[in-house]
Amino acid sequence: MTVRVLLADDEHLIRGALAALLGLEDDLEVVAEAASGPEAIAMARAHRPDVAVLDLQMPGADGVRVATALRAELPGCQTMIVTGHGRPGHLKRALAAGVRGFVPKTVSAQRLAEIIRAVHAGSRYVDPELAADAISAGDSPLTAREAEVLELAADGAPVAEIARRASLSPGTVRNYLSSAVSKLGAENRHTAVRLARERGWV
């Protein structure tokens, strides 16, 4: 019995190469490919794969968003995420979205094929290194608003702009930023953004 696989990655080079390699395994069959989030969802709807292998970063909708959509629409389809640089927060988000596998692109195709089989059989697989990172990063100490405001501060916007976008008073924004900065042990909001990003808290 062969496992029907959907492959979604915006990098044609990788997607094609991967499809070819996975196709060599005689119990795996790549039944659909997609280059964007929305396309992945559409292809899944049309081909009803057993396992969806999703890149984390795709135009339109990222891998986790696609996984969430598939979870709701095709309960029989297991999802897994493949990513170049895995941050702890992504893993946490992915797991929360019902993703069953989370692997970095540094694994071999051979290994990926095994993991696809495992996921299809019902087990979960998370890359040990990424799991360790996620555990050591721990939970976010930031409150919802602190995280939101920090997010808005990410592109270097001044306080007034952030306040406008968040519909908050500038003073309140500064308070949240201040508290976020102190919780993260950062020197200023920009390093705070960087730290929070590294730990996957925004």
Place this chain on the structure above:
Amino acid sequence: MTVRVLLADDEHLIRGALAALLGLEDDLEVVAEAASGPEAIAMARAHRPDVAVLDLQMPGADGVRVATALRAELPGCQTMIVTGHGRPGHLKRALAAGVRGFVPKTVSAQRLAEIIRAVHAGSRYVDPELAADAISAGDSPLTAREAEVLELAADGAPVAEIARRASLSPGTVRNYLSSAVSKLGAENRHTAVRLARERGWV
């Protein structure tokens, strides 16, 4: 006559898959693989490939740095860069380093094989879209010091820290930042850093 290819990419999944696909072409032979910059140089030294296909982002030394090293050491070896997200500045740097091909990972393996042949035959190939971006981005309006200081400001360090690292007076640093910000039409140094990064000027 077969083209001997060196493949360097830190993502095992991509590298392996690509090696397999390129190996299917009967006039291409992947004679070496590497997962880091230094390893790529060592492998090139050992196997003397005709064409080196280098990922832009690798641990140790990025693709352009590797290309520069190879240019000096193995003049008979043509180099080309493959990258996920290509910024204009990278292309410029790559061309200056004597790289003969520059392609995004969104091309197909088929197309990549053709380009490898072309590069081996002595032509150059630059992805049209990336080329257009590079041209429209134009040249950097920043002076050497402005760019350097902006670079140091990238991680959100305060002026005092930047001044220390650049061995400059804090006042001078603020002047450079101010002038860079105004040249880039940014609101503050952090958005200036972002803009300069997008255009490949830092």
Place this chain on the structure above:
DNA sequence: CTCCCCCTATGACATCTGTCATCGCCGGCC
């Protein structure tokens, strides 16, 4: 030689940011 641009620096000023104290409101928990 002169002009111009870059590098470096200082001082002054206005504004922005970070921090703290304090307040009221709401919702959950003991």
Place this chain on the structure above:
DNA sequence: GGCCGGCGATGACAGATGTCATAGGGGGAG
């Protein structure tokens, strides 16, 4: 009911940042 924590806001203050004028030295172009 009382306590606590999060949310939203204000006011005040110190320190950081952005801007401008100014100035000397050096190097390249005309």
